[in-house]
Amino acid sequence: MKQEITQLIEQALDALVAQGHLPDDTQPRVQIDRTRDKSHGDLASNIALTLAKAAGMKPRELATLICESLPASGLVAHTEIAGPGFINFFLSDSSNQAIVRTVLERGDSFGHSDTGAGRRVQVEFVSANPTGPLHVGHGRGAAVGDSICRLLAATGWEVASEFYYNDAGAQIDNLARSVQARCQGLEPDSTEWPEDGYRGDYIAEVARSYLAGDTIDAEDRHVTGAADADNLEAIRKFAVAYLRREQDLDLKAFGVHFDLYFLESSLYDSGAVETTVERLIANGHTYEQDGALWLRTTEFGDDKDRVMRKSDGGYTYFLPDVAYHLNKWQRGFKRVINEQGADHHSTVTRVRAGLQALEQGIPEGWPDYVLHQMVTVMRDGEEVKISKRAGSYVTLRDLIDEVGRDATRYFLVARGPSSQLTFDIDLALSQSNDNPVYYIQYAHARVCSIMRKLAQQGDTWTVDSGLGSLERLTEEHEKALLRRLDQFPEVVASAAAASEPHTVANYLRELAGEFHAWYNAHKTLVDDKPLRDARLALSEAVRQTIRNGLDLLGVSAPESM
RNA sequence: GGGGGUAUAGCUCAGUUGGAUAGAGCAACGGCCUUCUAAGCCGUGGGUCGAGGGUUCGAAUCCUUCUACCCCCGCCA
Known part of the structure; x- marks a missing residue:
């Protein structure tokens, strides 16, 4: 949509150059922004502000000229000049409603693009x-x-x-010596404990397993404990395999694949x-x-x-x-x-x-x-220091077990990478219902619930009938949702370009919020069939977009809560 | 001392590569379930965008100085 409007403005500028209103060498970078306030229309351009000086005109004067030169288009209902010289574009209802068709046609690939071109x-x-x-x-x-x-x-x-x-180097030797010390019955407090040795309890478990002659099946290696406390090389191999397997399991539980x-x-x-x-x-x-x-x-x-x-x-x-x-x-x-x-x-x-x-x-x-940036873990109102060598530890597995995989993933990805993150375990546990991830998932489940209700009533609908009556989507809540859906591909593109997944999380929170508001204000399964089908189509588009967005975060989209 | 990061509502954080009256959640207070799931909705209050200066039509955003906190500055990774 932005591209189409940009083209309209460029055509208008070309015309103004041809008429001599603008210098021949005008090479504007046309910028289109989504408006924050809906009284400013759907899209806005600051082009008149940036070109006013070169044109030797007041911004609002130039904006008027540009508006008069805009080619006719079915996309735009009308334009307004506002503030210091912004041109606000009010899109026609039909162009706003078209996003529903796009979402449903694209399905799981809605929001995807080909900017990478296979590179x-x-x-x-x-x-x-x-x-x-x-x-x-x-x-x-x-x-x-x-x-x-x-x-x-x-x-x-x-x-x-x-x-x-990293299966070579000094830290691995350190690990082997630490396990060996445990095999020999030493405690981390002992004077004979290796300098800088790993003190955690898991070291004792590795030693126990090694002495018991366990066989470790890690993804890329299989090692049986030699049960010999003097064989440092055997201990090293066993310990690496043991911890590799632990990490494999952690990552699998987290849904992360390499x-x-x-x-x-x-x-x-x-x-x-x-x-x-x-x-x-x-x-x-x-x-x-x-x-x-x-x-x-x-x-x-x-x-x-x-x-x-x-x-x-x-x-x-x-x-x-x-x-x-x-x-x-x-x-x-x-x-x-x-x-x-x-x-x-x-x-x-x-x-x-x-x-x-x-x-x-x-x-x-x-x-x-x-x-x-660093993650701080709070438990019982106190900061838990994370130190492998000291042995104080909050493992990823603990969090997944206690908080759940979806909430853990969402919580860890929902903040910008450059800000420090406080993971308050008590909060995540005691108020897990307030976690934003459930709020988003609930919106998805609600749409599924509506569909189930429809089936229970013995009714059916078709996408075609929904798409055929999109002009019935005229409520303010519906317009807001349409605008929001249209935004998703841009959000994905910029999140990918900037390596900032948290913007997807923020977007989903907004989308879910607008859906919940609509759900409470207007019933979907109304007797008026064309209206009902249009709303079902919009609901389905919301569901699809939430699902696509959650998938980008590695979070599931449940059909019921 | 040097390098990097951060500073926005009581708390946790957004703020679309400079736009219009700075937002959301939690917490506080007041409403809404015989109606598609109340893990929800509606409403109220809450701000010197750390501080000073600069750039311009316009700054939370860019430049500069200062302050506070976090991380790093190893013949560890």
Whole structure:
């Protein structure tokens, strides 16, 4: 609709240029906004305000000229000039009502578009170390990352979701030593407990399972506990498999799927890490100091140089990270989005610097990052500190069990990634009925309920009869719903472009609110059949749109509550 | 000290890449169920958009200075 109106304005401007009212070099960017206040019509343009100076006219004067030059169109009922010089467009009823047909024809794909044109995009998220269960922060990453994937797929991108699986390095050794200590009967308070060891209770459970000789069936590995407290390597393999399985189960319960688990160890096995080091050295961006090998990341905007090979010969996490992202580039992903917690912010500059130092023609700002701010968990009115090493923990699984998957996902995705999030468990539990997700789902279920009622009465309706009498939708509540439905494709497009799924959540709250208001004000199943069928068609369009929107958030659309 | 983020109603947060009188939920108060599900609706009250300055037809939004809080600044990830 915006596009059609934009074209009308452009035609009017062309005519004014031809008549000499506007300079020949007028190259306006026509901007159309939805109005906030319905007394301002449906759409508004500020074009007269932006061109007034160049035209040497007062804005309202120019606006009048533009309105007089607008080609006739069945879309527009009338225009008004308002305020300092806005042109307000009042759309005809029939053009507003047409959205119902569009929604019902497009069905599950209403709101989808093809801006991605089949281009490939890779989205990496969660990427938690296999050193403990997933916590709320990972949950936020999972909810946001998965929703971004859904948004990109809905806008025509070919999406590859990926979990970088850190199964090598110092933290894994730390994990193995912690489990071994538990196998040996040590407690975290013991003086012999490993320095920086993981203290959580789950470590004891891993040890118990290992000593019992359990077999772990994780998605990509199957390991049986050797039950030998002295075999550190066996413990390491068992512990990684155990925690991998736990994370698999957590993500499955959360409804999050990954196309690929990329193993950090594979970068060592394939020689990619070595190759990366050699290339960085050959390119002259490194130096040795204090027995370590440093990368001159300050050449690429970092505030200090970084160690890539430690004095003990091992690599820091930074180097495999660079090798991993080179691998992504080599796989042909021109667009990559990394969704991470903001506590990992410092890696952004570092990874990009490493990629520049490789001199492979990778763009400077590649890859994209979406950083979500920290999640604070409140329980019993107090903040629960999340620390794997200290052992205090609120797992994602706990939340799903207590609060429910839909509410947990909605809660974690409904805020902008850049704002901090307080997850109050007591609130989510005690007032779960007030959770916005139920409000939205209820709107969906209500439409289903109306349809059931219709069937109970032995009545039927057809989409065609509904679409044939859309002109009966004349109530203010109905007009508001029509406008809202028309907005959905833009909401999806901008949410996808900006990697901001929360705007979809906000939209659904508005749509559901307007539906509930309409439902209470006007009965759908009235005796007047044409009116009834028109309202059923509108109800069905609302239901379809809510369903599509919830799907983008990974939240279910129940048929009854 | 440096980098990033945030600051909007009592609380939790929106605010469509500069638009018209800044919104919603919760909390408070008052109404609505013999009528398609009351997990709902209607109404009332509630604001120096952290503070100062700047840019322009127009600023919660952009620039600048300051203040407060969160995160990071490791040869951990």
